[in-house]
Amino acid sequence: MKKIMLSLILASFAFLANAQIKTVAIKTSAICEMCKETLERDLSFEKGVKSVNLDLETKVLNIAYLDAKTDPNKLRTRVTKVGYHADSLRRDPKAYEKLDPCCKDGAHPEMDHSKHKKKKGDGK
Numbered sequence: 001m002k003k004i005m006l007s008l009i010l011a012s013f014a015f016l017a018n019a020q021i022k023t024v025a026i027k028t029s030a031i032c033e034m035c036k037e038t039l040e041r042d043l044s045f046e047k048g049v050k051s052v053n054l055d056l057e058t059k060v061l062n063i064a065y066l067d068a069k070t071d072p073n074k075l076r077t078r079v080t081k082v083g084y085h086a087d088s089l090r091r092d093p094k095a096y097e098k099l100d101p102c103c104k105d106g107a108h109p110e111m112d113h114s115k116h117k118k119k120k121g122d123g124k
């Protein structure tokens with residue numbers, strides 16, 4: 001009986017090792033808080049994704065995912081389907097068209113995109 005228990009425990013450890021959580025950092029074309037929300041929400045629905053966080057300063061999307069369920073290329077593709085570039089992958093033009101106007105290239109060059117509001121005291 002003890003042997004059976006032991007092998008069961010070992011088997012479950014092997015299973016856990018298979019279901020490893022990995023992380024990937026994907027450079028995106030996000031420019032504002034709304035992009036951050038859109039990307040984080042959408043990617044959180046992707047199969048195998050455990051957590052998502054976009055750093056607006058660097059535009060890097062950090063994703064923790066289950067190695068057995070998905071891979072970085074699938075995640076990058078998902079980002080392009082939301083309407084953003086993902087590393088060297090170009091965004092889906094149709095998805096980009098559907099984005100909010102404030103999330104498009106050069107939509108508001110006078111704005112500080114990382115804060116999504118006008119800068120104060122910069123002479124304007």
Ligand SMILES: [Cu+2]
Pocket residue numbers: 030031032033034035036102103104
């Ligand atoms: Cu945006």
